Amino acid sequence: MEAQIKKFYISTAIAYTSSKPHIGNTYEIVLADAIARYKRLTGYDVYFQTGTDEHGQKIEEKAKVNGKKPQEFVDEVALEVRRIWDIMNTDYDKFVRTTNPAHKEMVAKIFKRLYDQGDIYKGKYEGLYCTPCESYFTQSQLVDDKCPDCGRPVNRASEEAYFLKLSKYAERLEKYIEENPDFIQPESRRNESVNNFIKPGLQDLCVSRTSFDWGVPVSFDQDHVVYVWIDALSNYITFLGYDVDGNHNEEFKKYWPADVHLIGKDILRFHAIYWPIMLMALGLPLPKKVFGHPWLLSGDDKMSKSKGNIIYADDLVKYFGVDAVRYYLLHDIPFASDGIFTYDLLIERINSDLANTLGNLVNRTISMTNKYFNGIVVEPNVHEEIDNELIELVKSTPLKVEEKMNNYRVADALDEILEIFRRCNKYIDETMPWILAKDETKKDRLGTVLYNLLESIRQGTVLLQAFLPETAEKIFSQLNTENKHYDSLKEFNGLDVGIKVNEASPLFLRIDKEEKLKEIYGENNE
Numbered sequence: 001m002e003a004q005i006k007k008f009y010i011s012t013a014i015a016y017t018s019s020k021p022h023i024g025n026t027y028e029i030v031l032a033d034a035i036a037r038y039k040r041l042t043g044y045d046v047y048f049q050t051g052t053d054e055h056g057q058k059i060e061e062k063a064k065v066n067g068k069k070p071q072e073f074v075d076e077v078a079l080e081v082r083r084i085w086d087i088m089n090t091d092y093d094k095f096v097r098t099t100n101p102a103h104k105e106m107v108a109k110i111f112k113r114l115y116d117q118g119d120i121y122k123g124k125y126e127g128l129y130c131t132p133c134e135s136y137f138t139q140s141q142l143v144d145d146k147c148p149d150c151g152r153p154v155n156r157a158s159e160e161a162y163f164l165k166l167s168k169y170a171e172r173l174e175k176y177i178e179e180n181p182d183f184i185q186p187e188s189r190r191n192e193s194v195n196n197f198i199k200p201g202l203q204d205l206c207v208s209r210t211s212f213d214w215g216v217p218v219s220f221d222q223d224h225v226v227y228v229w230i231d232a233l234s235n236y237i238t239f240l241g242y243d244v245d246g247n248h249n250e251e252f253k254k255y256w257p258a259d260v261h262l263i264g265k266d267i268l269r270f271h272a273i274y275w276p277i278m279l280m281a282l283g284l285p286l287p288k289k290v291f292g293h294p295w296l297l298s299g300d301d302k303m304s305k306s307k308g309n310i311i312y313a314d315d316l317v318k319y320f321g322v323d324a325v326r327y328y329l330l331h332d333i334p335f336a337s338d339g340i341f342t343y344d345l346l347i348e349r350i351n352s353d354l355a356n357t358l359g360n361l362v363n364r365t366i367s368m369t370n371k372y373f374n375g376i377v378v379e380p381n382v383h384e385e386i387d388n389e390l391i392e393l394v395k396s397t398p399l400k401v402e403e404k405m406n407n408y409r410v411a412d413a414l415d416e417i418l419e420i421f422r423r424c425n426k427y428i429d430e431t432m433p434w435i436l437a438k439d440e441t442k443k444d445r446l447g448t449v450l451y452n453l454l455e456s457i458r459q460g461t462v463l464l465q466a467f468l469p470e471t472a473e474k475i476f477s478q479l480n481t482e483n484k485h486y487d488s489l490k491e492f493n494g495l496d497v498g499i500k501v502n503e504a505s506p507l508f509l510r511i512d513k514e515e516k517l518k519e520i521y522g523e524n525n526e
């Protein structure tokens with residue numbers, strides 16, 4: 001029998017190209033990147049897709065305001081999105097753009113197929129329309145007479161339009177969500193989908209527009225363009241080589257269904273309702289999971305005054321370095337509730353976890369190895385009872401990290417790894433290598449203590465490379481080891497005896513909060 005392929009398909013939502021993405025959008029790509037890197041590390045064949053959503057009325061209007069053609073405008077924003085994804089050191093497999101001709105062609109074919117089979121029909125729409133969201137709502141869906149998604153005012157509008165028969169699939173979808181409790185996660189998002197969207201009754205969805213041109217034309221009725229969400233959601237299959245006539249390419253056959261669509265909670269309705277129904281209508285299996293992550297809120301008053309509360313990833317990386325920003329995003333945004341971003345919190349986190357716990361540990365350990373053994377890693381042959389607790393903790397960590405990552409509890413997984421480094425610092429206090437160094441008869445014991453520290457750091461770093469790849473490389477380089485493989489965590493002997501570690505160099509510098517804030521706000525106020 002053929003061995004089962006461990007494949008893993010993860011996607012982010014595609015970024016809307018109306019403006020440069022801020023740190024909140026950037027959180028999602030970093031989160032997806034850490035999950036993708038972790039899966040690759042643990043032996044999965046990973047396909048990681050991200051990209052840009054480039055059609056719709058809002059973009060057409062924005063381009064006009066900027067005196068540009070829509071294509072010219074989205075080309076620039078898409079480039080900016082890629083630049084930021086690169087600054088964040090994300091390692092995706094494909095960056096997709098919905099203005100791609102092959103994608104557009106397939107979207108038109110999907111629309112036609114759904115029309116031909118009766119799942120899309122022509123009717124007339126009268127309702128309350130939110131222009132920024134490009135969505136119609138009924139009176140009962142409004143919140144305080146405003147758009148339930150963005151809170152902006154809505155206008156009464158009417159047009160001839162095509163509709164997708166959501167009502168036909170509502171019961172089947174509700175049953176599916178009930179029978180597959182992992183399909184929509186976290187649990188609060190699943191309850192929201194059922195109670196807020198399905199239970200009140202699904203109305204057929206208006207899936208074409210005539211008020212603007214910037215979109216995929218309906219092939220059999222050229223006055224209409226396909227609703228931007230039908231276009232955008234299709235990206236998850238079109239760019240993998242889905243073919244509406246069944247001639248899918250190998251990538252699609254291998255990776256679909258997706259293992260997880262990572263999305264912001266604000267677009268849950270589209271991924272938990274419309275997308276599954278589109279897939280049901282096309283006769284395709286549903287993604288295994290839709291994970292609605294929380295938002296990252298800016299909680300710094302000063303920031304809001306000077307910059308309208310918008311924080312950009314490239315500014316943060318300039319001031320703090322990419323891994324400090326990645327660490328904050330991955331470690332400090334809770335699983336299900338919103339996270340807060342402030343410079344104060346970021347600086348505190350860098351100083352405590354990265355400069356102190358991790359940086360200081362690596363620096364001290366490498367320095368002591370150089371000082372006491374000329375950098376040579378020696379045989380650990382004087383074992384003491386006190387070593388067991390450290391070694392057991394290190395050896396039990398991969399499983400704990402795996403359990404957390406399987407549930408997308410990325411912050412908790414990262415903290416399990418930090419626990420190794422915290423325990424190492426405690427072990428230094430317990431064993432006091434500088435005292436051992438004063439007694440020539442304790443030389444072998446000192447070598448063992450240092451081996452235990454170096455190997456614990458190496459094992460922690462093997463796991464850390466999924467989250468902080470640049471920092472992990474620096475640590476491996478200081479340890480002078482190429483043994484970065486997940487398999488090397490099974491035993492506690494992955495660091496070769498006899499190698500010579502390199503010179504210690506600081507991984508993260510302690511930040512003076514006052515100085516740094518002056519640097520940031522000084523520049524912004526210019």
Ligand SMILES: [Zn+2]
Pocket residue numbers: 130131132133134147148149150151152
């Ligand atoms: Zn709205």
